[in-house]
Amino acid sequence: MARPHEMVVTGSSESGAEEWSCHSCGRRVLLRWPPHHERVVLDPGDEGVVHVGGRVGGWLNARELRWLSDNGIAWA
Template identity: 35%
Template structure:
């Protein structure tokens, strides 16, 4: 995929309790990266402090990773658009209905 085949350290970011419930503040205890994530009205994230930009940053929240959540949402949106387009053209994506 997109990652270069170089040895990269993997940092797990930690969600800090935030008074403002619309945003989440993630920090990396390893390099000090700070990222603010907003879920509504649409997903947005701001890197407040870059930290180690070479490292792969993941965030744990109920087993989901922040990065992959965003990607999955995008994929789902695109796939749904494809399904709708196919349906409009008389093609059933999931095969003929039983």
């Protein structure tokens, strides 16, 4: 099994969505959190690898964690 790739916040869009990037494979997504949640894949990178992400000191509520899981993002 391949090691997970780590996604990190690299910026934000004018709409307020966060840009998350994977330095290992180039995957880039825009994430907007609930209640107006949205995920836009800018560059798919390696779709065969699990991508994980997290923030230092960042806590997510159950709804945000469920949304991440529903959109194929394992949150650590």
